[in-house]
Amino acid sequence: SFQDVTVIEALLTHYSALKEDSWDRFDGDLWYIMQDFDILLDKALSNNPYYETIVRMKIDGRTNQEIRDELQLTLGVNPTPEYISTLWRNRIPKHIAAVAHNEYLAWYYTYIKPGKWKTCSRCKKVKLANNIFFSKNKTSKDGWYSMCKECRNKKR
Numbered sequence: 001s002f003q004d005v006t007v008i009e010a011l012l013t014h015y016s017a018l019k020e021d022s023w024d025r026f027d028g029d030l031w032y033i034m035q036d037f038d039i040l041l042d043k044a045l046s047n048n049p050y051y052e053t054i055v056r057m058k059i060d061g062r063t064n065q066e067i068r069d070e071l072q073l074t075l076g077v078n079p080t081p082e083y084i085s086t087l088w089r090n091r092i093p094k095h096i097a098a099v100a101h102n103e104y105l106a107w108y109y110t111y112i113k114p115g116k117w118k119t120c121s122r123c124k125k126v127k128l129a130n131n132i133f134f135s136k137n138k139t140s141k142d143g144w145y146s147m148c149k150e151c152r153n154k155k156r
Contacts, residue, residue, distance in 0.1 A: 002040055002100035008093040011037055015059045044099040050075060051092050058088055102132065118144060122151040 001007060011018065022030040045052040053074065057067045064081035072078045079087075109115030109128050118129040127133040127148055134144040135152065145152065 002037065003097050003104060005093045005097045008096045008100075009089070012055065012058070012088075012093060012096075016061070040096060040100055040103070043103070044096045048095075050077065051087070051095065054084060054087055055092060105130075105132065116142075118142065120148040120151055121146040122155075123148065 018030065019034055022028065022034045025031050041055065045055060050071070053071055054067055057070060062070075064084045067084050068079060068081055071084075106128060109130075116129040117126050118134060119126050120134075125148070129142065129144050133148050133150075135149055136143060137145045140146070147155070
């Protein structure tokens with residue numbers, strides 16, 4: 001399951017070898033797993049150029065010092081090599097697994113057990129009306145804040 005952090009860690013660590021092994025093997029499951037993982041990576045990293053740069057360069061086999069130099073050049077940040085390593089081993093896999101979990105919830109409450117949906121007043125995205133995407137608000141008619149948690153955190 002892509003919701004499992006250890007699975008994400010293994011896929012990231014061995015990404016190049018897995019991609020190469022599955023390249024022309026359309027009849028195997030690995031090809032489809034890697035296609036789905038690529039889609040998940042795009043969703044998880046599209047709004048975070050910091051994480052995207054680290055993942056792309058780690059997959060290419062770059063060192064933490066090379067990644068640091070690239071981040072400083074392109075994004076103007078200067079993390080330590082140890083911090084890059086921590087992101088690669090801990091935070092990035094957790095972030096990707098969380099995105100996979102949210103995607104699963106959206107699928108489940110759309111097709112299996114239809115849930116209530118709400119449009120964020122700020123980003124205009126339609127999201128599931130539950131405590132993962134919206135905070136509770138007792139004074140609101142539907143019981144949720146009008147802005148999603150992501151937009152409320154950006155506002156702060």
